[in-house]
Amino acid sequence: MGAIDELVAELAKLPGIGRKTAQRLTYHLLHQPKDRMHRLAAALDQVATRIQACPECGNYCEGDRCGVCADPRRDPAVLCVVEDASAVGLVERATGYRGRYLVLGGRLSPLEGVGPDQLRIGLLRQRVAGGEVREVILATNPSLEGEATATFIHQLLSGTGVRVSRLARGLPVGGDLEYIDGITLSHALEARQEVS
Amino acid sequence: MGAIDELVAELAKLPGIGRKTAQRLTYHLLHQPKDRMHRLAAALDQVATRIQACPECGNYCEGDRCGVCADPRRDPAVLCVVEDASAVGLVERATGYRGRYLVLGGRLSPLEGVGPDQLRIGLLRQRVAGGEVREVILATNPSLEGEATATFIHQLLSGTGVRVSRLARGLPVGGDLEYIDGITLSHALEARQEVS
Numbered sequence: 001m002g003a004i005d006e007l008v009a010e011l012a013k014l015p016g017i018g019r020k021t022a023q024r025l026t027y028h029l030l031h032q033p034k035d036r037m038h039r040l041a042a043a044l045d046q047v048a049t050r051i052q053a054c055p056e057c058g059n060y061c062e063g064d065r066c067g068v069c070a071d072p073r074r075d076p077a078v079l080c081v082v083e084d085a086s087a088v089g090l091v092e093r094a095t096g097y098r099g100r101y102l103v104l105g106g107r108l109s110p111l112e113g114v115g116p117d118q119l120r121i122g123l124l125r126q127r128v129a130g131g132e133v134r135e136v137i138l139a140t141n142p143s144l145e146g147e148a149t150a151t152f153i154h155q156l157l158s159g160t161g162v163r164v165s166r167l168a169r170g171l172p173v174g175g176d177l178e179y180i181d182g183i184t185l186s187h188a189l190e191a192r193q194e195v196s
Numbered sequence: 197m198g199a200i201d202e203l204v205a206e207l208a209k210l211p212g213i214g215r216k217t218a219q220r221l222t223y224h225l226l227h228q229p230k231d232r233m234h235r236l237a238a239a240l241d242q243v244a245t246r247i248q249a250c251p252e253c254g255n256y257c258e259g260d261r262c263g264v265c266a267d268p269r270r271d272p273a274v275l276c277v278v279e280d281a282s283a284v285g286l287v288e289r290a291t292g293y294r295g296r297y298l299v300l301g302g303r304l305s306p307l308e309g310v311g312p313d314q315l316r317i318g319l320l321r322q323r324v325a326g327g328e329v330r331e332v333i334l335a336t337n338p339s340l341e342g343e344a345t346a347t348f349i350h351q352l353l354s355g356t357g358v359r360v361s362r363l364a365r366g367l368p369v370g371g372d373l374e375y376i377d378g379i380t381l382s383h384a385l386e387a388r389q390e391v392s
Contacts, residue, residue, distance in 0.1 A: 003246045003258055007239040013232070015224050021212070024374065027282035028211050029240070030247060030256060036209070037244035041237035043203040044225070048233035050199045051226060060226065062198055086223040178220065 004030075053085075056127075058103030058120045060085045068092075068101055075099045077134040079127060081153060083107045083141055087177050091139065094182030095189045099137070102127060107140055107149040116152070124153065128162055137192055138166040141177050154195045165192040200226075249281075252323075254299030254316045256281045264288075264297055271295045273330040275323060277349060279303045279337055283373050287335065290378030291385045295333070298323060303336055303345040312348070320349065324358055333388055334362040337373050350391045361388040 004026060011022035029037050053059070054066035061067070068074055068088070078099030082088060085103050104119040127133055136157060140146035154164050168191035177185070200222060207218035225233050249255070250262035257263070264270055264284070274295025278284060281299050300315040323329055332353060336342035350360050364387035373381070 002263075003239070003242040004256060007236075007243045010236040010239045014221055016217070016220075023282070023285070024212075025210055026243070027280070030243065030281070034244040037240045040203075040206040041240035041244070043199070043206045044233045044237035044240070046199040047203045047222070047226065048230040048237070060200060067198075084223070085226070086219070089219070 053103075053105075057101045058085065058105055058123065059088050059101055073098070076132045078137065079124075079133045079135070080137045080139050081124065082139045083146065083149070083177075087139065090177055090182075090185065091189065095186045097189060099135075104140075104149065107143075107145045108152055109145050119149075121153075121156070125156070128157060128160055133162055135163040135165060137189075138164065138195070139177075139189075140166075142167075143176070150195075164195045166195055167192050249299075249301075253297045254281065254301055254319065255284050255297055269294070272328045274333065275320075275329045275331070276333045276335050277320065278335045279342065279345070279373075283335065286373055286378075286381065287385065291382045293385060295331075300336075300345065303339075303341045304348055305341050315345075317349075317352070321352070324353060324356055329358055331359040331361060333385075334360065334391070335373075335385075336362075338363075339372070346391075360391045362391060363388050
């Protein structure tokens with residue numbers, strides 16, 4: 001297989017990119033100065049090499065800890081629980097949230113064999129047991145599995161004295177955090193509701 | 197700028213990929229085994245390093261000559277003139293064409309400062325002067341500029357005794373070869389018309 005076919009095949013593996021789009025992207029890149037391709041390649045290698053999961057919250061990080069955990073101005077008393085690290089970026093960009101995060105690394109999904117042991121539930125317990133956390137904000141997706149995950153965590157934390165809230169209803173049910181605009185997300189964070 | 201932001205920025209420079217899609221692609225890649233990213237990076241580097249313009253026709257090639265020029269079974273008497281190397285791949289995949297190519301490297305566009313000197317018109321003259329070529333098929337895009345380029349080449353070759361044809365009318369005027377389905381393209385090649 002030639003170099004061009006190889007690149008087309010790799011690009012076509014990306015979500016939402018079919019063979020024809022992959023070809024168009026490849027030919028587009030071939031029309032650019034060669035360092036454009038090398039820069040993109042270097043950016044990919046850098047991400048693959050340098051990005052790790054933060055040991056304190058599971059967020060993506062380049063050093064020992066992620067930027068949020070390393071920031072002493074972030075409030076350690078508030079912990080926002082999200083499914084994926086991509087949600088951290090969404091909340092950071094869209095809202096004025098100043099607390100910390102815990103990235104579960106997915107959501108409970110018995111059908112896909114994802115139970116509590118496959119998520120960072122142990123790390124969540126540990127963070128709550130540390131005593132600093134006073135409120136846990138459940139920011140899982142408003143999908144069936146996201147809600148089940150939120151309910152599970154709420155039950156897990158009952159009796160610990162920690163306040164548990166979740167993002168305000170107002171998110172379209174059955175949706176995905178990825179596709180919600182920042183203003184809606186910001187309102188939902190502002191109007192988060194205590195789980196009774 | 198962090199490694200993730202860097203990759204998002206590079207991906208967002210690609211055509212049809214906005215910032216949000218670039219973020220989604222990046223997070224998708226972060227969920228994959230790391231060698232996926234390294235493989236994509238390697239494919240990019242390989243294309244940037246190894247792909248050159250074929251000295252005989254202007255097509256993309258990895259060695260001394262492109263696959264078509266290096267194939268002794270391809271008929272050197274028929275020369276298909278295309279704007280871009282991407283069109284070579286389109287014709288190869290969609291049709292049973294067995295002749296050779298000449299890739300102009302663009303189309304005449306006075307507004308963008310592209311004249312005959314910016315295209316491989318000299319190489320075309322040379323190929324025709326070589327004496328082997330008996331037919332030139334003009335397969336430029338059916339756009340205003342593509343048609344102007346075809347007319348220019350037709351005039352250039354008048355008096356050389358070479359038969360000049362163009363892809364059959366039937367292509368949607370104002371379109372782009374990239375978006376035409378293979379069957380239409382194949383029919384258009386079959387029903388190519390001699391320029392009178």
